Amino acid sequence: MTTSTAFDISAKRLDFPGLQHEVNGFPLAYLDTGATAQRPTWVLDAERRFLETTNAAVHRGAHTLAGLATEAYEEARETVARFVGAASSDEIVWTSNATDALNLVAHGFEAATDGRGGSPAKRFALSPGDEIVVTEAEHHANLVPWQELAARTGAVFRYVPVADDGTWSLDDARSVIGARTRILAFAHISNVTGYVAPVEELVELAHGVGALVVLDACQSAPHRPLDLARLGVDFAAFSAHKMLGPTGIGVLWGRKELLDALPPFRTGGSMISTVTMESTTFLPAPQRFEAGTQPVSQAVAFAEAIRYLEAVGLGAIEAHEERLAERLVSGLTALPGIRVVGPAAGVPRSGLASFDVAGVHAHDVGQYLDAQGIAVRVGHHCAQPLHRRLGLTATTRASTYLYTTDDEIDRLLAGVAEVRGYFGVA
Structure with a gap:
C-alpha cells in the first residue's frame, strides 16, 4: 500500500472555501464526501x-x-x-x-x-x-x-x-x-x-x-x-x-x-x-x-x-484515500462495541467506512460527532435491502477525499470512542 501522497494536502485544502470555517466552535472535519463533495475556487470561479x-x-x-x-x-x-x-x-x-x-x-x-x-x-x-x-x-x-x-x-x-x-x-x-x-x-x-x-x-x-x-x-x-x-x-x-x-x-x-x-x-x-x-x-x-x-x-x-x-492526479488521490481507509477501519475495529461493515482492515476498499455503534442509533452518533464539528452521514444511505440483510436499520458513514487529513480521521475515532459512554451504554 502506498504510504505517502504526491500532493500537499494542506495547500490543497486552501483551495476549498467550504473547509475554512468552524462548526459548533470546532474546525470543520468534513467526512461526508460520499454524499457530496466540497468545491474548490477553481470550480466556483x-x-x-x-x-x-x-x-x-x-x-x-x-x-x-x-x-x-x-x-x-x-x-x-x-x-x-x-x-x-x-x-x-x-x-x-x-x-x-x-x-x-x-x-x-x-x-x-x-x-x-x-x-x-x-x-x-x-x-x-x-x-x-x-x-x-x-x-x-x-x-x-x-x-x-x-x-x-x-x-x-x-x-x-x-x-x-x-x-x-x-x-x-x-x-x-x-x-x-x-x-x-x-x-x-x-x-x-x-x-x-x-x-x-x-x-x-x-x-x-x-x-x-x-x-x-x-x-x-x-x-x-x-x-x-x-x-x-x-x-x-x-x-x-x-x-x-x-x-x-x-x-x-x-x-x-x-x-x-x-x-x-x-x-x-x-x-x-x-x-x-x-x-x-x-x-x-x-x-x-x-x-x-x-x-x-x-x-x-x-x-x-x-x-x-x-x-x-x-492536476492533483487520480492515482495520488486513490493512494491517499486507501491509506486513510486503512487508518479509519483499523481504528474503528479496535474500539469496543463498533461493527464496521464491508471489507476487513487490510483488505482493499475505497476511502469510506460505515459502522454501527452498539446500543446507540446512528442519528445520535451523527449528532454527537456534529457537536464536535465532524460531519458524517447517517441512515441507510439509500441502501435499505443491504442494511436489512446486515440486521441494521442504519449506519454512520465517514467518507474521505483528497482534502481529508489524518487529523480529521483521528478526531472521528476519538469522538466515536466517547459515544457509548456518553449515551450510557458502555
Whole structure:
C-alpha cells in the first residue's frame, strides 16, 4: 500500500472555501464526501466567470455569445469524455444526475420492449422470463429502476446476495447470472461498504451470456482513474457533485452504437431531427437524450472540476484515500462495541467506512460527532435491502477525499470512542 501522497494536502485544502470555517466552535472535519463533495475556487470561479461573460442558450442562436456558450458547453463534454476514456464526446450524455442517467437507460429498455425505436432498438427489448440482475448491495438508484422495468415488461428481477459483511464475490455473481440474463447492473464501488467490484471479470461473465452491463460509477469516478472503454461496460453513470462539481448535472456514458439505438427517455426541443404533425425523428446521440434547456454553466463547472482532479492526479488521490481507509477501519475495529461493515482492515476498499455503534442509533452518533464539528452521514444511505440483510436499520458513514487529513480521521475515532459512554451504554 502506498504510504505517502504526491500532493500537499494542506495547500490543497486552501483551495476549498467550504473547509475554512468552524462548526459548533470546532474546525470543520468534513467526512461526508460520499454524499457530496466540497468545491474548490477553481470550480466556483469557472461557473461564475461563464455566467458573467458567456451566458447564452446553446445550439440555438447565430449571435456571438451563443457561439461562445456552445463552444464552452461542448468543450466540457470533450473534457468529460477524455476523463473516462470515451472513444468520442458523442458517448457523453448530460443528465440531471446519476439517478436520471440510470433511469434513462431503464426507460430506453422499456420503450424498446414496447416496440419503439424500430429495428435498431430490438436489441434492448425484453421478453417475459428474461432476467435483470443487480446485487443486494445496490444504491436505490441502481435498484428501483430495474425493479420497475421488470414489473412493466414481465422480466425476472434477480440479485446477487451479499455475505454477512455486506460484500459479494465473483462466484456469488456466477451463481445468479445465466443464459436468460439480459442486464447486469452493479456499483463499481459500494457507497456503504467501500467494496470494489471486479468489473472486468463481471463484464466477461455478462457478455458471455449476451447481457449488457450498466455500471454505477458514482463512487469510483471521483476517486480513482477510470477508463470505461477498457473496463468493457456498456453504460455507466456518475454525478458531478461527488467530484468537486456542481449539483444538477450528471453523465450517462454509453457505447456510441448503443446510444444511437436506444429510444429516448424525454422528448421535446433540441433533441429532434424533423417534426411534423404526424411524426418525429430524433437526432443521434447524445443530443437525442438532451431535450430542453441544458445545464450549460454546470457543464462548464464540471469540466473545471475534472481539470482540478487531473492536476492533483487520480492515482495520488486513490493512494491517499486507501491509506486513510486503512487508518479509519483499523481504528474503528479496535474500539469496543463498533461493527464496521464491508471489507476487513487490510483488505482493499475505497476511502469510506460505515459502522454501527452498539446500543446507540446512528442519528445520535451523527449528532454527537456534529457537536464536535465532524460531519458524517447517517441512515441507510439509500441502501435499505443491504442494511436489512446486515440486521441494521442504519449506519454512520465517514467518507474521505483528497482534502481529508489524518487529523480529521483521528478526531472521528476519538469522538466515536466517547459515544457509548456518553449515551450510557458502555
